[in-house]
Amino acid sequence: MKLMPHVYQVAGVSLSHAYDAAAYLIEGTEGLYLLDCGTPDGFEAIIGNIQKLQFAPEDIRAVYGTHGHYDHVGAAVLFKQKYGCSLCLHEEDVRQVEEADPVKTTAEILYGRAFPPCQVDRRLADGDTVEFGNGIAMEVLHTPGHTPGSVCFALDCAGYAFLVAGDTVWGGFSRQIGSDEARWRESLEKLTRRHFDGYTFGHIGANVVADADARLAEAKRQFATYYNPWFKPMKETFRYN
Ligand SMILES: [Fe+2]
Structure with missing residues (x-):
């Protein structure tokens, strides 16, 4: 699904598998790049979407992971094995x-x-920067809080x-995964000090939120309203009785 010139969404609940976080494909001048890459459960569907x-898919050069969670980079090893690409991740989520x-x-x-x-x-x-070509550049913003090594990707897509x-916006909080409220609040401050025309987050459908500054400010205000949104694991089903 094309979001803007040379930027596509290729994974997510409605696009690949219920377990997949949103993942994006950048068409650079030297090859293709993924921002997150979904789960092994969605791998074949994601490949199908790219095709x-x-x-x-053979042209995929690298997967840039927002953080070290199953739904975001669980399929990274499959992409590496099949297509020889590399995985890039913040130090604090590497281990x-x-x-x-x-x-x-x-994952479990x-x-x-x-x-x-x-x-x-x-x-x-x-502060790392990447030039993809085709008018697209990216800056890595370390935004710990959801996990210690969470990052956001600030893209300049020909001026957009x-x-x-x-998961820095609307992600789940759990001490089991190293979530940290103070660091997360600082990260949201960092994001809202900048201007964005559009934004997207891990657990969104096939969408770009167009009033980004207002919605990011709203996410900051509402932070911790739903302090522990992980009421149940995804592997279980709700019981309504
Ligand atoms: Fe996550």
């Missing part, structure tokens, strides 16, 4: 992904899955300021 857009921590990656506690361990090829740091927020 339906007339792109070749849980390389060691397949069943709790910190949320939320999804009842084993996290497929994956070597991280490049550590992301706050687009934020890929991962």
Whole structure:
């Protein structure tokens, strides 16, 4: 699904698998890049989505992960094995992904899955910049809180300021995964000091939120209103009686 020139959404609840967080494909001049990459459960559907857009998955050069959770980077090892791309992640979430921590990656506690361990090829740091070509540039913003190594991606898409927020906006809070309220509040301050034309977050449908500054300010105001939204793991079903 095309969001803007050279930027596509290829994963998410309505696009690939119920377990997948939203993932985005950037068409650079030297190849393709993913911002998050969904779960192994959604892997085949995500590949199908990329092919339906007339792109070749073999051209994927790198996966940039917003953080080390199953729904965001669980499929990274499959992309690496099949297409030889690299995984880029913030230092503070590297260990849980390389060691397949069943709790910190949320794989077992939320999804009842084993996290497929994956070597991280490049550590992301706050302020890193990437030039994709085709008028698209990206800045990495370290935004800890949901997890210690959570980052957001601030994209400049030919003058359109687009934020890929991962779970830093509307993500779940749990001390089991290293969530930290004080760091998270600082991260939301950091985001709301900047201007964005549009933004998206991990658990959104196939959408870009167009009034980004107002909605990010609202997310900051409402932070901790639903302090523990993980009422149940995804692997369980609600009982209504
Ligand atoms: Fe998460």
